Amino acid sequence: METMTETKTRRPRRSKADIESAIMRAAIAQIKKKGFSMALVTDIVKRAKIEPIVFYNRYKNLEEFYDNFVKRFDYWISDLMRCINGNLYTEKGYGDALEKLLKGLLGDAIMTELLRWEVTEGTNITERTSRLREIDCTHIISKYEEHFTDRDVDIIALTALSIAGIYYMVLHKDRSTFGGIDINTEEGVNRLSNAIRQQAEILFQHHKRKVKMERLEECLREEGLSDEAITRCLEKVGLRLREESPA
Numbered sequence: 001m002e003t004m005t006e007t008k009t010r011r012p013r014r015s016k017a018d019i020e021s022a023i024m025r026a027a028i029a030q031i032k033k034k035g036f037s038m039a040l041v042t043d044i045v046k047r048a049k050i051e052p053i054v055f056y057n058r059y060k061n062l063e064e065f066y067d068n069f070v071k072r073f074d075y076w077i078s079d080l081m082r083c084i085n086g087n088l089y090t091e092k093g094y095g096d097a098l099e100k101l102l103k104g105l106l107g108d109a110i111m112t113e114l115l116r117w118e119v120t121e122g123t124n125i126t127e128r129t130s131r132l133r134e135i136d137c138t139h140i141i142s143k144y145e146e147h148f149t150d151r152d153v154d155i156i157a158l159t160a161l162s163i164a165g166i167y168y169m170v171l172h173k174d175r176s177t178f179g180g181i182d183i184n185t186e187e188g189v190n191r192l193s194n195a196i197r198q199q200a201e202i203l204f205q206h207h208k209r210k211v212k213m214e215r216l217e218e219c220l221r222e223e224g225l226s227d228e229a230i231t232r233c234l235e236k237v238g239l240r241l242r243e244e245s246p247a
Helices: 004-009 016-034 041-048 052-056 062-073 077-081 091-106 109-120 124-141 155-172 186-222 227-236
Strands: none
Touching: 016 041, 016 062, 016 109, 041 052, 062 109, 062 124, 091 109, 091 155, 091 186, 109 124, 109 155, 124 155, 155 186, 186 227
16 A cells, blocks of 8 residues: 555656656756756756656657757747738838848847857758758748849848848857847847838839930930940949940
């Protein structure tokens, strides 16, 4: 017959799903606290309130666990893009995408730690996640070349710089401000959001303006004006965009 003490101290039996959930919650807590590289199996099993053997019955080692873990939690840009209302390849869609990336990363501590891990350590997992995210991102960004025909503006390189800048400022936010901007504050986040919108406007308005000027030049040419006269007229009002080819 069980004693009262034995009844009180015996842990309730947990299902496989409950144990897996406990491991995942413990891993999330430890990664947020220490990062991927510093979190240990002993930390995870202790927080999950399981014996080490229970963990190793499921995963050969921590690397195998992380391999499974990041597949669940990686921040796929294509998922974010699907949340954009309207056309992604418009000025508004472009701004929406970058702003969602910024705010999404600020609200996702696990993805931030995964990016930090990728920067600091080259493992099979970090190399794979980086490569897959690049494939995912490039597939989306490269389509801008189909919609953004202004070859004077390198939309791919400018977008890459914007995304890299967002990554850096998010990873750097607990170390120092950058350019006096503190994205731990609402004011700092709003400044970056406004800058993203300004960049989108500059890029797309430049493109629209150039297209209009080219159409205007063509129209004036059809009306009988010479190229020299068109150039003089546009230069007088500061609208000349296309430089003459060198002799």
